[in-house]
Amino acid sequence: MKPNDVILQSVTKVAVVIIFTFSIYLFMNGHHNPGGGFIGGLSTAAAVVLLYLAFDIEKVRENIRIDFKKLAALGVLIAVCTGLGGVLFGEEFLTQAFGYKELPIFGKTELTSALIFDTGVALAVIGTAVNIILSISEDR
Amino acid sequence: MEIVIAIVIGILVTIGTYLLLSRQLLRIVFGSSLISHAVNLLIITSGGLKKGNAPLLGEGKIGFTDALPQALILTAIVINFAVTAFVLVLSYRSFKANGTDDMEKLRGNEHE
Amino acid sequence: MNNLLIMPVIIPLIVGMVLIIFHKNIVLQRALSLFALFLSGFIAFVMMNQVREKGIQTLQLGGWEAPFGISFVGDMFSVLLVLTTCIVSSCCLIFAFRSIGEKNEKLYFYPLFLFLIVGVNGSFLTGDLFNLYVFFEVFLLASYVLITLGGGKKQLRESLKYVFINIVSSAFFLIGVAYLYSITGTLNLAHLSFRIAEAGQDGLITTIALLFLIVFSLKAGLLLFFWLPGSYSVPPTAIAAIFAALLTKVGIYSIFRMFTLVFYHEPQITHLMIGILAAVTMLLGAAGATGYMDVRKILTYNVVISVGFIVAGLVTMTEAGITGSIYYLIHDMIIKALVFLIGGTIILITGTSDLREMSGLIRRHPQLGWIFFIGTLSMVGIPPLSGFLGKVFITQGTFETGYYWLGGIGLLASIFILLSMIKLFMNAFWGETILSEDEEKGSIRGLLFPIALLLVVSLALGIGAEGIQAYIAQATEQLLNPSLYIEAVLK
Numbered sequence: 066m067k068p069n070d071v072i073l074q075s076v077t078k079v080a081v082v083i084i085f086t087f088s089i090y091l092f093m094n095g096h097h098n099p100g101g102g103f104i105g106g107l108s109t110a111a112a113v114v115l116l117y118l119a120f121d122i123e124k125v126r127e128n129i130r131i132d133f134k135k136l137a138a139l140g141v142l143i144a145v146c147t148g149l150g151g152v153l154f155g156e157e158f159l160t161q162a163f164g165y166k167e168l169p170i171f172g173k174t175e176l177t178s179a180l181i182f183d184t185g186v187a188l189a190v191i192g193t194a195v196n197i198i199l200s201i202s203e204d205r
Numbered sequence: 206m207e208i209v210i211a212i213v214i215g216i217l218v219t220i221g222t223y224l225l226l227s228r229q230l231l232r233i234v235f236g237s238s239l240i241s242h243a244v245n246l247l248i249i250t251s252g253g254l255k256k257g258n259a260p261l262l263g264e265g266k267i268g269f270t271d272a273l274p275q276a277l278i279l280t281a282i283v284i285n286f287a288v289t290a291f292v293l294v295l296s297y298r299s300f301k302a303n304g305t306d307d308m309e310k311l312r313g314n315e316h317e
Numbered sequence: 318m319n320n321l322l323i324m325p326v327i328i329p330l331i332v333g334m335v336l337i338i339f340h341k342n343i344v345l346q347r348a349l350s351l352f353a354l355f356l357s358g359f360i361a362f363v364m365m366n367q368v369r370e371k372g373i374q375t376l377q378l379g380g381w382e383a384p385f386g387i388s389f390v391g392d393m394f395s396v397l398l399v400l401t402t403c404i405v406s407s408c409c410l411i412f413a414f415r416s417i418g419e420k421n422e423k424l425y426f427y428p429l430f431l432f433l434i435v436g437v438n439g440s441f442l443t444g445d446l447f448n449l450y451v452f453f454e455v456f457l458l459a460s461y462v463l464i465t466l467g468g469g470k471k472q473l474r475e476s477l478k479y480v481f482i483n484i485v486s487s488a489f490f491l492i493g494v495a496y497l498y499s500i501t502g503t504l505n506l507a508h509l510s511f512r513i514a515e516a517g518q519d520g521l522i523t524t525i526a527l528l529f530l531i532v533f534s535l536k537a538g539l540l541l542f543f544w545l546p547g548s549y550s551v552p553p554t555a556i557a558a559i560f561a562a563l564l565t566k567v568g569i570y571s572i573f574r575m576f577t578l579v580f581y582h583e584p585q586i587t588h589l590m591i592g593i594l595a596a597v598t599m600l601l602g603a604a605g606a607t608g609y610m611d612v613r614k615i616l617t618y619n620v621v622i623s624v625g626f627i628v629a630g631l632v633t634m635t636e637a638g639i640t641g642s643i644y645y646l647i648h649d650m651i652i653k654a655l656v657f658l659i660g661g662t663i664i665l666i667t668g669t670s671d672l673r674e675m676s677g678l679i680r681r682h683p684q685l686g687w688i689f690f691i692g693t694l695s696m697v698g699i700p701p702l703s704g705f706l707g708k709v710f711i712t713q714g715t716f717e718t719g720y721y722w723l724g725g726i727g728l729l730a731s732i733f734i735l736l737s738m739i740k741l742f743m744n745a746f747w748g749e750t751i752l753s754e755d756e757e758k759g760s761i762r763g764l765l766f767p768i769a770l771l772l773v774v775s776l777a778l779g780i781g782a783e784g785i786q787a788y789i790a791q792a793t794e795q796l797l798n799p800s801l802y803i804e805a806v807l808k
């Protein structure tokens with residue numbers, strides 16, 4: 066018998082969008098305030114897991130065609146390579162840089178190399194967390 | 206406050222040890238997880254428990270907490286999370302393969 | 318500042334991550350992982366010469382000054398170990414090409430292998446206690462997965478014990494870190510050493526030192542080795558060899574680092590304790606090695622004996638003892654990989670690990686037999702092979718400082734090593750050939766090359782001991798003078 070999860074599915078459709086938005090906010094907020102790649106990544110992963118819960122794993126897999134193992138690996142690669150950026154300029158490994166720039170819509174914006182690093186962290190966290198949940202729930 | 210936390214740590218370690226010494230795999234996993242949580246509490250206490258501001262330096266704020274233990278337990282929690290997840294899957298696979306979750310039966314013998 | 322220091326950690330990490338993305342292309346996996354190890358080895362070699370010329374090299378990650386940021390420190394001891402790690406792991410990797418099987422290769426064997434190297438190299442190079450914990454966890458997690466690779470019944474069963482033991486010891490590690498932080502307020506090894514030297518090592522700190530001794534003894538297999546024979550005998554040969562060569566050695570390295578750099582003020586308590594542990598370990602290991610009739614059990618108990626022997630050199634805290642330990646540590650990493658690979662090959666040929674069911678392999682496999690024989694002689698310490706100098710120096714150190722019992726037990730243990738290894742040799746290689754060519758369970762084609770390579774390295778270490786004498790002497794000097802380390806890090 067197929068369980069009736071209409072309510073869960075309808076709520077998920079709305080909630081996932083909110084969670085994704087909030088996680089992006091958390092992620093961007095992280096440089097000066099509480100937040101950052103780790104928490105942003107975790108909340109994104111929570112949204113993805115919610116999708117898996119509400120709909121079938123197969124169904125979500127059809128629509129989100131991302132191999133989360135590779136996503137995690139890519140995230141770590143980005144993070145490590147950002148660290149190597151410092152080495153290229155003759156600084157210590159993991160040295161960060163930042164600057165201010167006038168952008169069209171945002172106005173004066175602070176651009177940091179830590180943001181790229183954090184993107185890597187976020188991707189790694191999303192990949193790992195989703196992967197862990199998937200491999201625990203997988204039953205053959 | 207530190208004393209309360211110390212007692213809590215003690216209780217957690219006691220329960221964790223009890224669970225670790227039991228025979229069911231799942232209990233052992235919970236036990237190891239509890240012990241790790243107790244250790245995380247210990248680390249956060251090691252920096253001193255202070256009331257006050259977030260561990261971010263700003264103008265005019267004094268009495269901020271020590272940020273290092275927080276960074277340490279964040280790392281420790283993540284590692285613990287990964288290890289616990291791995292052990293759960295491992296225990297499950299071992300249960301499927303060996304047909305038992307009783308450590309006494311998973312002992313193995315000399316000649317095989 | 319020397320960015321080369323991070324490279325032996327970063328290169329395998331990056332390559333490992335790339336390999337996860339391309340995990341179906343086996344040729345690429347093999348080529349890239351071997352390339353990563355060679356490159357790290359080359360960098361370690363360059364670093365070795367830099368340390369030789371300019372003294373201890375440091376790197377403050379992110380440009381944060383020493384006690385506040387994470388330091389990477391390369392003194393001669395750690396750089397030598399990183400170099401040896403890269404050499405030994407390359408040989409095990411070449412062995413794995415032929416022996417690990419395509420199924421395992423697709424199950425992320427190469428990335429995991431590289432992560433193991435990341436953790437081991439990182440543990441050798443880091444100058445921060447918590448960072449050491451993190452790198453421990455990195456190689457432990459990799460080893461958890463490697464030990465279960467393939468997922469046989471027995472593997473799953475033994476790996477559970479291995480994992481739980483290590484979770485508990487990691488918890489103890491963190492407890493030690495927390496206590497140490499609350500007392501000294503720092504976790505940078507150099508700063509810790511400085512502060513403890515300043516404030517004196519009181520009873521509380523000595524207790525914490527013993528807590529760390531428990532943690533690292535568990536990892537190194539010093540007395541607390543009861544998990545070791547079970548878990549080292551279940552994984553595939555190449556993995557068992559790399560475990561035997563590297564994992565216990567990281568524990569030994571940590572004991573050396575902590576008890577020469579940080580907790581060196583109360584040797585009559587801590588170092589005597591280590592001495593007793595070492596002696597008991599050697600005796601129990603000798604009993605195990607001579608008692609069992611199983612190839613892998615004999616070899617794992619030999620790992621245990623050598624752990625006790627290496628640590629015995631630390632107890633003396635003299636130039637001779639430490640020099641001997643470093644020699645023997647490097648020798649042991651190479652030779653343990655060698656004998657484990659040979660043991661695995663024997664099991665592959667005969668299809669059993671029981672000594673009573675094999676005989677006369679030397680007729681069909683003379684090279685294998687004689688390499689094993691030379692390896693045995695080297696383990697026992699016959700000059701001019703690589704085990705000789707280590708044994709001489711450690712024994713000299715123990716006798717100089719009046720630890721006659723420790724030196725005596727060390728020599729006694731050597732005899733038992735000889736006994737157990739000759740037992741293995743006589744049973745497996747000597748005697749009547751009972752397996753014809755068709756009856757052999759597996760082909761050893763391509764497996765002899767990495768084994769021979771390790772033998773060459775071992776021989777070079779023994780015969781060319783004169784050449785690396787200067788490097789080892791510098792490593793000893795840096796270990797015995799914590800001030801050199803502190804000055805290099807804190808400036």
